[in-house]
Amino acid sequence: MSIKQNLQQIKDTLPSNVTLVAVSKTKPVTDLQEAYNAGQRIFGENKIQEMVQKWETLPKDIEWHMIGHVQRNKVKYMAEFISLIHGVDSLKLLTEINKQAAKHNRIISCLLQIHIATEETKFGLNEEELITLLTSEDFKNLKNIEIKGLMGMATFTSNKNQIKKEFSSLKSIYNNTKETIPSISIISMGMSGDYQIAVEEGSTMVRIGSSIFGVRNYK
Numbered sequence: 001m002s003i004k005q006n007l008q009q010i011k012d013t014l015p016s017n018v019t020l021v022a023v024s025k026t027k028p029v030t031d032l033q034e035a036y037n038a039g040q041r042i043f044g045e046n047k048i049q050e051m052v053q054k055w056e057t058l059p060k061d062i063e064w065h066m067i068g069h070v071q072r073n074k075v076k077y078m079a080e081f082i083s084l085i086h087g088v089d090s091l092k093l094l095t096e097i098n099k100q101a102a103k104h105n106r107i108i109s110c111l112l113q114i115h116i117a118t119e120e121t122k123f124g125l126n127e128e129e130l131i132t133l134l135t136s137e138d139f140k141n142l143k144n145i146e147i148k149g150l151m152g153m154a155t156f157t158s159n160k161n162q163i164k165k166e167f168s169s170l171k172s173i174y175n176n177t178k179e180t181i182p183s184i185s186i187i188s189m190g191m192s193g194d195y196q197i198a199v200e201e202g203s204t205m206v207r208i209g210s211s212i213f214g215v216r217n218y219k
């Protein structure tokens with residue numbers, strides 16, 4: 001199936017309130033252009049340098065999402081154009097994003113990443129760390145960032161009940177967070193293998209790569 005057909009098939013199954021981020025990491029710009037021609041405007045990348053190169057080449061009405069772990073010293077390269085940073089997991093990183101956003105006279109939208117998986121390798125805050133961050137004075141002084149919601153990744157497992165439980169825990173943390181920040185509206189959860197479960201559990205944004213572009217080759 002073509003990229004266009006894959007996109008259509010996924011969009012047909014998504015409720016209208018769920019935003020599709022096409023995860024194009026490692027894929028050539030010709031693949032992104034094909035998705036663009038099929039109407040896709042939101043792309044997710046996990047390496048800043050790669051995203052910058054694609055941003056320079058492709059049409060300027062694309063919304064770029066950074067979905068990977070962000071190194072503080074690289075925020076400056078994307079501050080001019082980034083639409084949403086999904087994986088923010090510390091006040092230090094938020095402070096740097098705020099500083100770089102101010103240089104470009106803009107407010108950068110961010111999601112806070114919550115650790116819901118059992119694997120140690122997946123980044124993110126636990127609920128206590130989230131509350132500490134959101135209630136700190138330093139956080140309240142950041143005027144050039146806006147928290148739009150939360151992001152999480154489930155454990156890589158075939159156990160659907162476990163995945164469901166993890167997404168459900170993110171949804172409940174989201175509900176609690178909404179009492180502190182009523183303006184939040186995004187729960188970014190769900191990838192090719194588990195997005196249907198994520199949507200059932202209340203996802204409003206899915207990040208899908210291989211089901212659109214095919215398997216990735218890492219060299």
Ligand SMILES: *Cc1c(COP(=O)(O)O)cnc(C)c1O
Nearest residue numbers: 023067191192193207208209210
């Ligand atoms: C790569 C990646 C995805 C997409 O994964 P697929 O399984 O190819 O859909 C989603 N979210 C994050 C954070 C990723 O790094």
